[in-house]
Amino acid sequence: MSLTTYHHRNAHILYDPARLAQLDLPVLPAFGEAWLDPEAWDERGLVVGSAPGRGASQFLTIDAHQWVLRPYRRGGIAAKVSQADYLWTGLERTRGFREMRLTRTLFERGLPVPAPVATIVVRHGLTYRAALITERLASSQALAERLADATPRLLADVGATIRRFHDAGLDHVDLNARNLLVSADDKVWLIDFDRCRLRPPGDWRQRNLSRLKRSFVRFSPASAQDTYDLVVEGYHDAPNTHPR
Numbered sequence: 001m002s003l004t005t006y007h008h009r010n011a012h013i014l015y016d017p018a019r020l021a022q023l024d025l026p027v028l029p030a031f032g033e034a035w036l037d038p039e040a041w042d043e044r045g046l047v048v049g050s051a052p053g054r055g056a057s058q059f060l061t062i063d064a065h066q067w068v069l070r071p072y073r074r075g076g077i078a079a080k081v082s083q084a085d086y087l088w089t090g091l092e093r094t095r096g097f098r099e100m101r102l103t104r105t106l107f108e109r110g111l112p113v114p115a116p117v118a119t120i121v122v123r124h125g126l127t128y129r130a131a132l133i134t135e136r137l138a139s140s141q142a143l144a145e146r147l148a149d150a151t152p153r154l155l156a157d158v159g160a161t162i163r164r165f166h167d168a169g170l171d172h173v174d175l176n177a178r179n180l181l182v183s184a185d186d187k188v189w190l191i192d193f194d195r196c197r198l199r200p201p202g203d204w205r206q207r208n209l210s211r212l213k214r215s216f217v218r219f220s221p222a223s224a225q226d227t228y229d230l231v232v233e234g235y236h237d238a239p240n241t242h243p244r
Contacts, residue, residue, distance in 0.1 A: 003104060008032065012091055014100050015118035019065075019135070027062060035120040036071055036084075036131050052178075059136055066136035067117060072096065072129070072194065085127040094121045096130035099193050103134065109168060112161060112189045134191075139184040144177035147220040152230050154186055159234025161188040162212075166205050167240050169198040175208040176215035209235070 006013045011032040015021075027044060034040035038058045041047050049059040051068070060067040072095050073084060091097060096119035103116040114134040121130045143150070143158060158180060165172065172179070173195050181189040209232065216224035 003100070010123045011035075012121045012123070013118055014097050014121075016104070016116060019115065019117045033122050036122060036129050038069065038071070041069065060133075066138055068114070068134050068136045069131055070134075070192075071131040084129050085124075086130070088123055088126055088128045091121065094128060094130055095194055096121045096132055099132055099196075102193050102196060102198070103132075105198070106165075106168070106170065106193070111165060111168060111170075112187065113193075114189065114191060132194075137181055137183055137189055140181040140189065142178045143180040143182055143188075144215070144219045146182050147177065147216065147223065147227060150227065154182065154188075155227060155230035156234030156237070157186065157188050159231040159236075160238035161190065162208070162231070163235045163238040164241055165190060166201075166208070169200065170196060171199045171204045172196050172208055173211075175212045177212070177219050178215070 003014055004017050006015070008031055013031070013035075027046070029035055029037070029040040029044060038047065038050075038056065041058060041060060046060045046062055047058050048061045051057040051059070057068050057070040060069055071084065072086065074086075086095060088094075100116050100119040103113055106113045107115055114137055117133040117135060119130060119132045121128055146154070161180075162175070170193075172190065172193070174192060179190060179192045181191060183189065209228075212231070213224065213228045216227045220227065
């Protein structure tokens with residue numbers, strides 16, 4: 001089923017009707033600005049936890065569905081101007097719509113990504129704010145939390161998983177040990193595709209891996225090189241499953 005859009009005043013949503021329309025919508029915050037406010041979800045008793053990192057993703061439980069609400073937040077120098085406001089250049093060019101469509105494409109190709117549920121964009125004149133909702137991977141941990149006891153097999157699987165995405169053409173511009181998740185059965189997943197895109201093969205692949213190595217140094221400096229070597233070995237040993 002294709003994605004659907006809905007517009008109400010200055011709020012716009014792009015969503016998967018198979019995952020959103022089946023819910024008891026009155027339990028959700030009023031459509032619009034409130035969808036961007038974690039407190040609005042919390043006031044309805046829908047927030048069950050949060051994740052570390054910029055933007056403070058919220059874990060939601062709605063009608064037995066497990067979701068992650070991730071507001072878009074700026075970092076670096078831009079955050080000194082505004083942490084949440086982005087320049088409006090058209091609805092399809094917003095961070096939310098672009099990431100929602102890309103995540104849906106990856107999901108439909110059978111790659112290990114959380115199912116996208118919806119993105120909400122609220123415009124205010126020349127700027128906008130946005131958030132993305134995806135299904136939550138139950139009982140999963142960030143690879144950063146598993147580095148201390150990660151087995152060679154798991155690290156090889158991490159490399160093989162990254163290779164699958166690279167062969168599909170995904171340039172993940174923020175590949176790090178927090179954006180790789182490991183489920184209870186040790187399956188590896190990739191999340192957070194903000195600013196990512198599909199590209200022909202190129203030097204960006206090594207840039208992704210180098211960025212991942214830097215995150216290993218940050219989270220587990222003593223074993224960073226050995227960890228990276230095992231990941232790269234798994235990467236190169238993996239078959240090309242998505243020829244371009």
